[in-house]
Amino acid sequence: MCPRRVRKTPEAARDDFWRSTIALDKRSAKSFIRINEKIRAREIRVIDENSEQLGIMVPFEALKIARERGLDLVEVSPSAVPPVCRIQDYGRFLYEKEKSDRAAKKKQKVIVVKEVKFSVTVDEHDYQTKKNQAVKFLAGGDKVKASLRFRGRQMAHRDLGYNIINRLIQDIGDAGIVEFMPRMEGTILHAILAPSKKQEAPKPKPPAPPQQAAVAPRPPVPQAQ
Numbered sequence: 001m002c003p004r005r006v007r008k009t010p011e012a013a014r015d016d017f018w019r020s021t022i023a024l025d026k027r028s029a030k031s032f033i034r035i036n037e038k039i040r041a042r043e044i045r046v047i048d049e050n051s052e053q054l055g056i057m058v059p060f061e062a063l064k065i066a067r068e069r070g071l072d073l074v075e076v077s078p079s080a081v082p083p084v085c086r087i088q089d090y091g092r093f094l095y096e097k098e099k100s101d102r103a104a105k106k107k108q109k110v111i112v113v114k115e116v117k118f119s120v121t122v123d124e125h126d127y128q129t130k131k132n133q134a135v136k137f138l139a140g141g142d143k144v145k146a147s148l149r150f151r152g153r154q155m156a157h158r159d160l161g162y163n164i165i166n167r168l169i170q171d172i173g174d175a176g177i178v179e180f181m182p183r184m185e186g187t188i189l190h191a192i193l194a195p196s197k198k199q200e201a202p203k204p205k206p207p208a209p210p211q212q213a214a215v216a217p218r219p220p221v222p223q224a225q
Contacts, residue, residue: 034075035090036063043082044075056082111143113192118148118168120160127164131171138176138195147190161189169193 034040039059046054046062049071054062059073066073066087074093077084086093114137116130134144146168148161165182172193180192 034078035072036066039063039073039075039083039085041075041083044085045080045082046073047076047084047086049086049088054087059085062087111141113143113145115145115147118146118161118164120148120150120154120157120164122164127168131168134168134193135172135175138172138193141195143179143195144176144193145190146193147188150187150189155187158184158189165189165191 041059043056044059044062045056046065048054048065049069054065062085063073069087071087072090072093074086074088074090075083076086076093116134116137118127118130122130134146137144146165148164150158150161154161162182169178169182169191174196176193177196178191179194180190182189182191
């Protein structure tokens with residue numbers, strides 16, 4: 001007897017569709033790298049596996065050399081004139097490329113803008129707490145958005161809000177630099193501060209070796225007669 005065919009639910013069919021689509025996207029992400037017979041340029045500049053220039057030749061000749069060495073012909077610089085291709089193992093090429101991409105991604109610093117909110121009626125303790133938060137954010141490499149909202153009749157006293165934000169900028173001092181000066185957007189006054197570039201302290205000079213004191217010559221010993 002033939003096994004009974006199980007009919008999938010619409011949800012299961014939709015999940016299978018998206019799984020296949022994601023797998024296809026991962027495969028197509030590598031398809032932009034042309035290798036071997038997919039290289040269509042008339043002439044290419046060829047570099048071998050030892051990083052030696054083999055000159056300009058047609059792809060067929062370069063592929064023949066790669067096949068003889070048990071390697072692939074990989075287009076590494078398609079925008080060059082003529083395109084640059086390297087004779088190497090394609091799997092090794094993908095591994096090294098993925099490794100370098102991960103290393104570059106780790107070095108990237110993601111800058112986050114963190115907001116510190118004030119009010120026109122902020123008291124001294126609350127102000128100091130939020131100022132310390134802003135200094136901490138800047139020291140951690142993040143930007144700070146200092147914002148102050150005017151409510152109701154407070155719009156008639158904008159100078160009070162400007163005084164608070166300008167005081168914050170002065171109190172932060174060298175911990176940050178002003179990227180956007182205080183300005184109004186609707187009923188909100190805000191300014192953007194960015195971390196200041198820390199200057200490296202000059203390396204101390206090594207101490208000079210102590211100079212030996214000059215030793216006075218001893219007087220000659222008289223000889224007995």
